[in-house]
Structure formats: C-alpha cells, structure tokens
Amino acid sequence: MPHYISVILDDERYSKIKGTPLEEKITYLFGGALRSLIVEVPEEKSEKILKAFDKARIDSRGYIEDIPVAFRRAVFEEIAKAKSLDVIDKVLERLDEIVEAAKKEDEYIPPPEIE
C-alpha cells in the first residue's frame, strides 16, 4: 500500500502554483479552510524516509507524519519546480542535504511572526 505526504498550501505557497495544472489537484479539507497537495509515496520509498528520520511515522490514515519541516519544504520546492506531484525521487536525491538541515530543527524552529 502506498503512503502519502500532505503538503499544506498557505497563501504564499498557493500563489506559486496558482494558474498551473496543479491547481486542479488541490485537496480542500475542513470545509475549504485548508488547502493541501497530496503526494503519493510508494512503500519502499516511504521506508527510506522513515529510516532517515527517527521521529517519522505512518499515521492511521496512511500519511507520513512527524517528518522535519525541511523535508516538507523540499517536497513543496520540487512540486513548484516540476509543476507535478511526481517528485518523490527528486526529493530523495536531496536526502543528505535535508537530513543536515533537519538536525538544526531539533534545537530551533523559528516562531511565526504573529503578535
């Protein structure tokens, strides 16, 4: 069974894919309150992800969760570049770089700029 990674589209990310064929692939959740793109991950590749990040796990819906922010960010970057959801190989090519960036996340994640 394949697993999934959900990439949330906030306004900034949405603006980067607006007007592309990806727009049709947006999944609307919670009555349209949340936009996301869902990337399918074949099982042998999700195993690779679980191995690279010790906190990562598959939740009850089959989604890969508790993965580093750096990983999700890379997934979105590749989506925006390729204008396609078929990007997991591209992301895995960058795995070493992502693992490095993720290490810093254990100590610090910048808080959002809200009052």
Add this chain to the structure above:
Amino acid sequence: MPLIKTPPPHGGKLVDRVVKKRDIAEKMVAGCPTFELKPTTLPDGTPIRHVYREIMSVCYGFFSPVEGSMVQNELERVLNERRLLSEWIFPYPILFDISEEDYKALDVKEGDRLLLMLKGQPFATIDIEEIYKIDPTDVATRTFGTPEKNPEVVREPFNEKHPGYMIYKMHKPVILAGKYTIVNEPKFKEPFDRFWFPPAKCREVIKNEKKWRTVIAHQTRNVPHVGHEMLMKCAAYTGDIEPCHGILVNAIIGAKRRGDYPDEAILEGHEAVNKYGYIKPERHMVTFTLWDMRYGNPIESLLHGVIRQNMGCTHHMFGRDHAAVGEYYDMYATQILWSKGIPSFGFEAPPNEVDYGLKIIPQNMAEFWYCPICQEIAYSESCGHTDAKQKFSGSFLRGMVAEGVFPPRVVMRPEVYKAIVKWWKVYNYPFVNRKYLDMKNKELEIDLPAMEVPKA
C-alpha cells in the same frame, strides 16, 4: 432516577498531609537525617520521573486514600488485585525508591523520620514504617500486565519502548515505605499557580463559586484542537435530567516526551477555550495534577477516576486509546474496563460497580471528525459518511504548527494556537526537546521557600 450529587472522596475522606504552620513543621523535622530527592532517569540520563510529583499528589489528596509509599503487602495487593490493604481500589504502585548505595549511606531504619530535600530546601518527610527490596523489572511487568496473564486487553509484552514500563523498571531497588508529609509548602511558578486546584480547593470552587451539581472530567496532556473541544462539549451532554453543569479539564503535568507540547502551552491552550468563549468559563475550568504519566491505558484510567472523583467530578469521559502509547493494549481497553470490567486485573465488573470501588460515572466516547457531507464536526457513531471523514490527527497538526502555518479555526482556535506560539517564543521551540527536558528537570514546576532545620 434521582439527581446525581458530588460523590464522596475515594476512601471516604480527602487526604491532607500538608503542614502549614512553620513552628509545627520545624519541630517535626528537627534533627532528622536528610535526603535530596533525585529524578528517575533512563540509562542515558533522560529524566522520566520525579518522585516529588507523587509526594505532592499524595499529600494534597489527589490520590486519596493513599497516604504515602506502599508497604510490601500493599504493593503485592495492588499488583495482584488493584486494591489497597484498606480494600479501596487503586491502580499503581506508589513507592519511595532509593539505591543500595544511598541506603547504606543514609543508615536509616524502620521507625525513623527522613527529611526529603528538594532544590536544596526541606520539602517533605517520610515516616519509615518498613524497608524492603523490589525487583523493578518484575514490578514494571506486573504493573502493566502481560498477554498471557491479561489476555482480555494486553496485546504485546511491555518493553523498553514503553515510557511507563521504563519508569517502574528504572525504580531503585530499596523501598522506604511510610506516610509522606509536606513540611514546606512549595510555590508554583507561573502559569502553573493559577491552575492549581488540589481536591479540597477544587470541591470548594465547584460547590461555591461555579455552583455545579454535575461535573464531567476531561483528561488531557495535549493542546486542544477542535476535535477535543467537541468531545468535551458533547460528552458533557450526559448528566441526569440536564447536561453536566461543568467540564473540568485536568491536565497531567510531569515528565515529558520529545514532541509533546510544553506544559505551559497545554494549560494556557485549554484556558483559551474558556477565555475566548468556545466553552464559556461558567461551564469550563482548567486544572492539573502532578504525575509522570505511565501510559497505562485501562490502569491509567483508574487513576484518572480516583483523581477526578477526589476533585469532585461526577462523570469522566474516556475516549479510545485513552492514555495509551503504542499497541500494547487493545485500543478499547479502557472502555472495556469501564463497561464490563477486566477480571485478570481484579475487576469482575466495572470499577464503579465493585465494592470499595469508584463512584464517578464513566462516559465512553468514540471519535469526532470533520465530515464534508454533513458539513460539520461529526460524531463517528452518528455520521454515516465514513469514507469522507477528515480526522483531527494530532501529528498532522504538529506538522502544521512546525511549518508555521496558522491553523484554520475549524481545526484549532486561533487563541489556542497563540498560546502555542507564546511559549514557542519563550523556548525557541514549539515542542518539548532535550533542552526543555533538562530545564524542566532542573527547575520543576515549583519553588521552595527557604526553611531552617533546627538541630534536635
């Protein structure tokens, strides 16, 4: 059906073992040998328990009728039947454990009073009734059960991945048994101080300030999302001739695991639910209990029943996977316990139907999800659009938070999210990490006033 009233404390009377008069406290501790409390740690040094939290919960009556560290016969009885020597049900061993080396260095015997120091100050005493040894691994195994002995609900043998199992496995082997007494009342730091309602105080607030006749308890160790809020609101429709008057949130505050939300965010997140009117404060209040959660699912639910009955609740909501981690227990183990009992754990009937049992009434609840067809947050036992469900997954939300995405208000209330961000800015991190664990272990939730110990 007669109207439901506040149940008596478990065991009949609230334990109160806090000496507030300084002169009496000084007399009690004069000339006592002293022992500085230490955290229980994993082999790699990670703190997983601090016995001070148990001493607090005993002395302020949360664990009534337990008055201290259990003698050996009582430990056996708890492990075999979940009963105290006084017959009242109780789920967990409560033990004051020290290492062989500390025991030798201390040179105490039965009949002695030991002064327990915390953060360098006198904190509490233990009047030693009995000294005995345990095999911590055996206590750990029997506390949680095994698939062979408890086939009704235990699915996998407990192991070092289970945090509660590790708490007991890392207990030191020498047990000093006897009553605890707090001799120097700690002061809670902010924001803990405004959520501190020990049972006697909580009962008084429920009766005189809130004027609630019926109160349903909500267990938490999480920042609430809207799924939790709906659970609270809907579970509260139980009651008698009318829904429960009050909802008492009781957070379990203690050793944390990486990836949890900080305690401060949990308390202020729940507070935001009432402060901003999602469940108005006339109906909702937030409190906590100090306890290093054992994740014992049905066993933990018994402790939750004890605590919240002592706090004055009439009802307790239980979800599936209650206080659970991993797949050691059946996901419905708690609900099985409270609907028909678990004989192998000493319950031929639910805990509120056995002699010397609890009086609090269980409310077993299923799940809430967002249904795009109903266009509302739906109850799993009502909504028939199972394929369309959109679950409130805690890890999905953690991912959203870490990415800095402001969650939609149908998922998490903006004011609740702001409570997360407030503490994120304090700790430079939205979740518990090693730095937070080390800080917490050093600082704890309290400060202790200076107190001189007179010579005998």
